[in-house]
Amino acid sequence: MIRSPEPQVASFTADPARSTALPGYLYSDPAVFAEEKRRLFYKSWQIVAHESELPQAGDYVCATIVDQSVFVLRGRDRQVRAFFNVCQHRAHELLKGRGNVKSVIVCPYHAWSYELDGSLRAARATPNLPAFDPKEYGLAPVRLERHLGFLFVNLDPEAPSVSALAGGMFADMARELPWLGDLTFNPAYSFTEETGSLLQANWKVMAENCLECYHCGPAHKAYVDMIDVGHYELTRHDAWMKSSAPLRRNDNSAYHVGPEEPVQHNVFWHLFPNIEFSVMPGARALSAFYFTPVDAEQTRISWVTLTMPGEQLPQDRLDYLGKVLWLEDAAICESVHRGLKSLGYRRGRFVASDDHANISEINVHAFQRQYAEAMGL
Ligand code: FES
Numbered sequence: 499m500i501r502s503p504e505p506q507v508a509s510f511t512a513d514p515a516r517s518t519a520l521p522g523y524l525y526s527d528p529a530v531f532a533e534e535k536r537r538l539f540y541k542s543w544q545i546v547a548h549e550s551e552l553p554q555a556g557d558y559v560c561a562t563i564v565d566q567s568v569f570v571l572r573g574r575d576r577q578v579r580a581f582f583n584v585c586q587h588r589a590h591e592l593l594k595g596r597g598n599v600k601s602v603i604v605c606p607y608h609a610w611s612y613e614l615d616g617s618l619r620a621a622r623a624t625p626n627l628p629a630f631d632p633k634e635y636g637l638a639p640v641r642l643e644r645h646l647g648f649l650f651v652n653l654d655p656e657a658p659s660v661s662a663l664a665g666g667m668f669a670d671m672a673r674e675l676p677w678l679g680d681l682t683f684n685p686a687y688s689f690t691e692e693t694g695s696l697l698q699a700n701w702k703v704m705a706e707n708c709l710e711c712y713h714c715g716p717a718h719k720a721y722v723d724m725i726d727v728g729h730y731e732l733t734r735h736d737a738w739m740k741s742s743a744p745l746r747r748n749d750n751s752a753y754h755v756g757p758e759e760p761v762q763h764n765v766f767w768h769l770f771p772n773i774e775f776s777v778m779p780g781a782r783a784l785s786a787f788y789f790t791p792v793d794a795e796q797t798r799i800s801w802v803t804l805t806m807p808g809e810q811l812p813q814d815r816l817d818y819l820g821k822v823l824w825l826e827d828a829a830i831c832e833s834v835h836r837g838l839k840s841l842g843y844r845r846g847r848f849v850a851s852d853d854h855a856n857i858s859e860i861n862v863h864a865f866q867r868q869y870a871e872a873m874g875l
Pocket residue numbers: 585586587588589590605606607608609610
């Protein structure tokens with residue numbers, strides 16, 4: 499049998515041009531995934547809803563962070579709080595999906611009830627229970643921060659704030675998008691935990707796919723007709739990265755963008771580990787999409803879009819993004835996921851030459867480096 503010679507580069511290093519990619523087993527091994535839960539998903543900020551989804555007191559939305567059910571709920575004082583979705587009696591889940599809690603949260607199992615601020619209101623047959631203080635049995639709170647109306651939660655009480663990690667990213671968005679503050683949640687273009695897609699791919703495959711445009715030419719023919727990939731720019735910051743490029747042609751094979759339309763470029767901001775914000779050419783709109791792993795080999799995609807109040811996005815844009823670009827990327831990710839498990843795949847390389855900076859995979863390397871550090875690899 500003819501074999502290729504051993505590669506000259508054999509390990510992951512700080513220099514993207516001389517580093518291998520991370521090994522394939524990290525994308526499907528259940529033991530690795532268990533470690534990712536502990537080191538990444540129980541410690542990073544995750545978007546669980548948009549505040550507009552909770553207009554009234556008592557409105558709630560449940561969300562799952564890998565295997566942790568949480569909910570966000572608007573109190574009578576108008577404040578939104580986040581809690582673990584678990585009764586403090588004997589651990590039944592309290593709420594399902596989304597809805598409105600009329601007066602109190604009542605556990606379906608033995609009917610302990612909780613106020614909207616999470617304090618225990620009543621526990622049947624406990625007045626004479628020895629050493630039982632209801633104050634000790636309120637719901638377990640979860641940290642919550644609000645940015646652009648998105649509700650971010652973090653299961654780690656010690657984690658640095660979103661502002662500390664990504665204040666620069668939100669400032670950059672505000673610079674790029676002067677109308678950012680006018681956008682509102684548009685349910686017509688938002689797909690959440692219940693309605694989003696499920697992909698047969700590890701979440702990191704999807705994150706990495708968003709971080710380079712080396713694949714755009716071969717895989718997204720219409721996209722490269724619309725976007726000037728020759729002027730793609732990639733930058734890296736501590737917890738976030740950015741890629742952006744100008745529009746190439748108003749009339750192109752993706753969708754029409756009028757020269758008078760307010761957005762004439764395309765920007766992606768990636769917030770480590772699994773959140774992506776994007777602005778496409780055309781109307782004023784910002785989408786957040788986030789990949790929540792179900793397990794090592796399946797990922798749920800939620801996609802939330804903010805537009806100008808009540809604005810409808812053109813159908814050709816929606817058709818291109820939802821029925822062409824997304825399907826192209828989904829197929830790529832599922833194929834790469836299968837390939838990463840192939841016995842015939844050795845550790846690949848990053849294409850990161852300075853003379854082709856626009857299509858560099860330098861941000862994929864930066865993602866893998868950040869991942870390796872977080873995982874203690
Ligand atoms: S588990 Fe909730 S009341 Fe018993």
